[in-house]
Amino acid sequence: MVVGGAALARERHPNLRFLLFGDEAKITPLLSRHRALRGVVEVRHTDQKVEASDRPSQALRQGRQSSMRLAINAVADGEAGGVVSAGNTGALMAMSKFALKSMKGIDRPAICGFLPTLRGESVMLDLGANVECDQDNLVQFAIMGAAFARTILGLPRPTVGLLNVGEEELKGNEAVKGAAAILNEADLPLRFMGFVEGDDIAKGSTDVVVTDGFSGNVALKTMEGTAKLFSQFLRTAFGQSALSKLGYMLAKPAMAALRERIDPRHHNGGVFLGLNGISVKSHGGMDDVGFATAIGLAVDMVADDLIGRITTDMEKFSHHYDEQAEHDDAGDDETRGRAVAR
Amino acid sequence: MVVGGAALARERHPNLRFLLFGDEAKITPLLSRHRALRGVVEVRHTDQKVEASDRPSQALRQGRQSSMRLAINAVADGEAGGVVSAGNTGALMAMSKFALKSMKGIDRPAICGFLPTLRGESVMLDLGANVECDQDNLVQFAIMGAAFARTILGLPRPTVGLLNVGEEELKGNEAVKGAAAILNEADLPLRFMGFVEGDDIAKGSTDVVVTDGFSGNVALKTMEGTAKLFSQFLRTAFGQSALSKLGYMLAKPAMAALRERIDPRHHNGGVFLGLNGISVKSHGGMDDVGFATAIGLAVDMVADDLIGRITTDMEKFSHHYDEQAEHDDAGDDETRGRAVAR
Numbered sequence: 001m002v003v004g005g006a007a008l009a010r011e012r013h014p015n016l017r018f019l020l021f022g023d024e025a026k027i028t029p030l031l032s033r034h035r036a037l038r039g040v041v042e043v044r045h046t047d048q049k050v051e052a053s054d055r056p057s058q059a060l061r062q063g064r065q066s067s068m069r070l071a072i073n074a075v076a077d078g079e080a081g082g083v084v085s086a087g088n089t090g091a092l093m094a095m096s097k098f099a100l101k102s103m104k105g106i107d108r109p110a111i112c113g114f115l116p117t118l119r120g121e122s123v124m125l126d127l128g129a130n131v132e133c134d135q136d137n138l139v140q141f142a143i144m145g146a147a148f149a150r151t152i153l154g155l156p157r158p159t160v161g162l163l164n165v166g167e168e169e170l171k172g173n174e175a176v177k178g179a180a181a182i183l184n185e186a187d188l189p190l191r192f193m194g195f196v197e198g199d200d201i202a203k204g205s206t207d208v209v210v211t212d213g214f215s216g217n218v219a220l221k222t223m224e225g226t227a228k229l230f231s232q233f234l235r236t237a238f239g240q241s242a243l244s245k246l247g248y249m250l251a252k253p254a255m256a257a258l259r260e261r262i263d264p265r266h267h268n269g270g271v272f273l274g275l276n277g278i279s280v281k282s283h284g285g286m287d288d289v290g291f292a293t294a295i296g297l298a299v300d301m302v303a304d305d306l307i308g309r310i311t312t313d314m315e316k317f318s319h320h321y322d323e324q325a326e327h328d329d330a331g332d333d334e335t336r337g338r339a340v341a342r
Numbered sequence: 343m344v345v346g347g348a349a350l351a352r353e354r355h356p357n358l359r360f361l362l363f364g365d366e367a368k369i370t371p372l373l374s375r376h377r378a379l380r381g382v383v384e385v386r387h388t389d390q391k392v393e394a395s396d397r398p399s400q401a402l403r404q405g406r407q408s409s410m411r412l413a414i415n416a417v418a419d420g421e422a423g424g425v426v427s428a429g430n431t432g433a434l435m436a437m438s439k440f441a442l443k444s445m446k447g448i449d450r451p452a453i454c455g456f457l458p459t460l461r462g463e464s465v466m467l468d469l470g471a472n473v474e475c476d477q478d479n480l481v482q483f484a485i486m487g488a489a490f491a492r493t494i495l496g497l498p499r500p501t502v503g504l505l506n507v508g509e510e511e512l513k514g515n516e517a518v519k520g521a522a523a524i525l526n527e528a529d530l531p532l533r534f535m536g537f538v539e540g541d542d543i544a545k546g547s548t549d550v551v552v553t554d555g556f557s558g559n560v561a562l563k564t565m566e567g568t569a570k571l572f573s574q575f576l577r578t579a580f581g582q583s584a585l586s587k588l589g590y591m592l593a594k595p596a597m598a599a600l601r602e603r604i605d606p607r608h609h610n611g612g613v614f615l616g617l618n619g620i621s622v623k624s625h626g627g628m629d630d631v632g633f634a635t636a637i638g639l640a641v642d643m644v645a646d647d648l649i650g651r652i653t654t655d656m657e658k659f660s661h662h663y664d665e666q667a668e669h670d671d672a673g674d675d676e677t678r679g680r681a682v683a684r
Contacts, residue, residue, distance in 0.1 A: 118571055128507050131515050165470050165559035173473050173556065198563025202571035214515065215560045217507040218553075221540025222561045226568040229460055229544035233603055234576070237596035247593030254579035254586035261575055 001086065003027065005282075005291025006041070007034035012292070013299050019044055019074055021067035046070055050091045052284075059091035060098060068092060072099045075277040082278030082298035084269075086291065089281050093129055093272060100277035103307065105314040108133070109274030110141050110213070111281070112148055115223065116262055117204025123149045123158075124201065124209040127270060128217035135178030138162065138210055142183055143313050144273040145208040146190035151304040152297065153207060157189055161196030161206035163215055171195065175212070186317055198222075227262060265290035269297040273310070278302055343428065345369065347624075347633025348383070349376035354634070355641050361386055361416055363409035388412055392433045394626075401433035402440060410434060414441045417619040424620030424640035426611075428633065431623050435471055435614060442619035445649065447656040450475070451616030452483050452555070453623070454490055457565065458604055459546025465491045465500075466543065466551040469612060470559035477520030480504065480552055484525055485655050486615040487550040488532035493646040494639065495549060499531055503538030503548035505557055513537065517554070528659055540564075569604060607632035611639040615652070620644055 002020070010016050017040045020027055024045035031037055048066040050059045063069050068087050074080040076099045085092050093111070102109055110126035125145045130137060142160050149158035162180055164172040171177070172195065183192040193206050201209055201219060211219070238248040248255070260266075268290040270281040278301050282294035301307075344362070352358050359382045362369055366387035373379055390408040392401045405411050410429050416422040418441045427434050435453070444451055452468035467487045472479060484502050491500035504522055506514040513519070514537070525534040535548050543551055543561060553561070580590040590597070602608075610632040612623040620643045624636035643649075 116571070118574055131507060163560060165473060165556055198560040198565075199567030199570070201564055202567035211560075214507055215557050218505060218540040218557045219560050219564045222543055222564045223540075223568045225541030225544035226565045227572060228541070229458070230569060230572040230604070232460055233600050237600040237603075238593060240596045240599060244593040244596035247589040247591070247596065249589070251580060251586040251589030251593065254582045254589065257582060258575050258579040261579075262572070 001287055001291045003030040003034060003037070004288030005286075005295055007036040008288050008292035009295035009299070010036045010040060012296065016040065016295075016299065018042070019071070019080055021046060021071045021074075022049065023047065044070060044074075050088050052088050054088055054091055056088075056090035056094035059088065060094050063091070063095070069095050069099070072096055072277075072279065075279065076100055081302040082280065084280045084282060084291070084294050084298050086282040086284055086286065086294075089128075089270070092279065092281055096272050096275055096277070096279040100275040100279065103274050103276055103310060103314070105318060106140050106144070106274035106310075108137050108140075109272050110137075110144065111216075112145060112271045112273045113220065113269065114152065114267055115201065115220070116267060117202055119204030121153060121267070122201065122204050122207055122209060123153065124211070124216060124220065125273065126211065126213040126216045127220050128213045129272070130213040132214070133175055133212035135175045135182060138175055138179035138212070139182050139186075140274065140314075142179070142190065142192070142208065142210045143188060143317060144310050145210055146188065147306060147309040147313055148271065148273060148301075149207045150189070150309065151306045152300055155207055157191055158207035159191045159193050159205075160208040160210060161193045161200060163201075163209055163211035163219070164195035164197065179210075188313060188317060224264075265293060267293075269294035271297060271301070276307065278306070343629055343633045345372040345376060345379070346630030347628075347637055349378040350630050350634035351637035351641070352378045352382060354638065358382065358637075358641065360384070361413070361422055363388060363413045363416075364391065365389065386412060386416075392430050394430050396430055396433055398430075398432035398436035401430065402436050405433065405437070411437050411441070414438055414619075414621065417621065418442055423644040424622065426622045426624060426633070426636050426640050428624040428626055428628065428636075431470075431612070434621065434623055438614050438617055438619070438621040442617040442621065445616050445618055445652060445656070447660060448482050448486070448616035448652075450479050450482075451614050452479075452486065453558075454487060454613045454615045455562065455611065456494065456609055457543065457562070458609060459544055461546030463495060463609070464543065464546050464549055464551060465495065466553070466558060466562065467615065468553065468555040468558050469562050470555045471614070472555040474556070475517055475554035477517045477524060480517055480521035480554070481524050481528075481659075482616065482656075484521070484532065484534070484550065484552045485530060485659060486652050487552055488530065489648060489651040489655055490613065490615060490643075491549045492531070492651065493648045494642055497549055499533055500549035501533045501535050501547075502550040502552060503535045503542060505543075505551055505553035505561070506537035506539065521552075530659060531655060566606075607635060609635070611636035613639060613643070618649065620648070 021044045024043050027043050050063050050066045050068045071083045072095050075083050108130050111129045112125035114121050114123050125141050146158050238244050272279040278298050280294050280298045282291050348360050363386045366385050369385050392405050392408045392410045413425045414437050417425045450472050453471045454467035456463050456465050467483050488500050580586050614621040620640050622636050622640045624633050
């Protein structure tokens with residue numbers, strides 16, 4: 001998948017070069033199958049690897065010579081423009097944070113991904129890096145998510161919504177309300193549309209959906225689960241009678257188009273935003289096509305200088321941000337109180 | 343919808359009788375259309391009603407003679423076994439809480455609903471009443487949700503899962519971890535299966551999914567949105583060519599079966615659990631069939647003495663619960679700290 005994905009990505013981006021980290025004895029024979037990779041791949045051998053079951057802290061301590069860690073180091077050292085891995089998400093996040101460090105002004109990096117919607121595609125973050133977030137985290141996610149949407153979706157001024165619940169008086173927790181107040185005032189290269197609800201994600205009501213890592217992860221996986229449920233119900237329905245089976249045969253190209261549209265391979269790649277380097281997680285269980293999509297994301301982020309964009313936006317915002325912080329001394333206490341309580 | 347739903351429900355439950363609250367001049371002509379309702383309906387006239395745009399606090403203060411409030415009062419007074427309304431959710435919740443009061447041992451009532459899954463149907467709560475929940479809230483939700491599943495799904499010992507995120511070291515916040523620890527120890531008429539993720543909801547991995555009102559609301563609405571997205575993609579796909587249109591014609595009964603299976607009218611009704619009385623919210627935009635489903639829920643909960651079941655379970659649990667509370671003095675401080683921080 002990794003080598004095949006690299007070959008596909010190379011066909012799309014003819015200047016691309018690769019450092020592959022891992023067991024040379026396994027990688028080299030695979031390389032010979034792909035003409036596209038001839039002369040553009042350097043293999044860096046290591047025996048050590050991070051297992052799917054490793055805890056992030058364990059990987060961080062014991063995996064200093066793992067293929068994952070060496071690949072991240074190559075980004076930190078400026079040897080590589082970005083790292084793409086299909087390995088252990090928690091380990092990749094922990095190691096990326098440790099080796100690449102958080103950007104100035106970003107308290108917590110977030111996992112960002114994109115999803116199919118009625119209108120095309122939307123960006124959502126955080127998808128699971130931070131189970132609890134305060135208003136400042138959410139504001140930073142909004143800024144990073146908008147920069148990502150400008151880069152990946154090519155939108156000059158993306159719309160941003162804060163995920164919230166629907167009931168009037170219960171409208172959200174303090175973090176969501178506080179973030180909305182800040183985003184309403186701030187002068188940023190995005191259009192803040194206020195609160196959105198769960199059904200707005202698939203509708204594509206906004207280009208960017210901002211939420212904490214708990215709700216974001218729940219929403220993402222709920223979407224996946226619901227899509228599978230629907231597919232299963234559809235299969236059962238079509239298998240029901242000879243006539244419906246015939247109907248299915250006739251509609252097969254239409255069904256293929258539908259599958260293509262919701263094909264997770266075209267939406268593959270969770271991006272760690274807020275680090276001083278590009279780090280992309282490819283979902284497990286992908287094939288060449290899916291992995292090439294994840295590589296493509298990294299390429300676009302490097303080519304478009306996403307990190308530079310976020311830096312600029314954060315600097316522009318910092319004036320407002322500092323003002324807000326001074327104004328919110330009570331708010332700071334709140335945040336501190338909450339942090340202590342945990 | 344209300345009168346038609348009552349007529350349908352009466353056909354299913356021949357001993358059912360109704361008190362209808364509202365404008366007599368509007369209700370009476372509708373009643374004459376339904377033979378099933380002859381002699382079993384009493385209309386209680388009132389001019390006042392809660393508007394969809396009313397804030398819950400406003401409805402509580404100013405809506406003392408509203409049809410919604412009078413209907414809830416009828417439950418509080420023992421005149422009616424339960425109340426069903428398609429009105430303003432926040433107002434119905436606030437008024438129900440005020441007039442019916444929380445059950446002993448239940449700190450916060452929750453909104454509970456049921457959803458189609460691969461395995462049939464599951465129960466989920468809280469769907470939006472409480473945006474932030476501590477471990478005790480979640481444990482109480484588990485007990486109430488299991489009792490509801492025993493009543494509505496007829497399961498003697500339902501499985502219960504706590505909604506959480508997937509990343510290893512990031513596995514959930516303190517509330518979720520604490521609730522899991524308590525549920526693992528407690529002797530209750532349910533099988534606690536530990537953590538589940540968003541995709542487990544549609545899979546039906548557990549009969550009951552427990553979560554806070556923020557994530558629950560996000561998950562519910564994300565499911566709705568994704569189902570709509572999929573339906574829309576399917577329509578587009580089928581409309582693509584003459585052949586696929588013909589395929590659709592042949593598969594029409596199959597598609598009707600699919601629609602029937604995910605028909606929200608069969609899963610209508612958000613139940614307020616944890617009150618000393620049955621209160622059911624029918625979704626807006628339903629028809630007779632959907633409203634009759636919501637009435638049926640109320641009937642089943644009364645017939646099966648759901649409130650008695652929850653009371654018994656809470657009493658059985660209280661020994662464990664008190665022990666846990668003593669043991670968790672630090673935990674209490676945490677909760678207090680968090681409450682103060684807001």
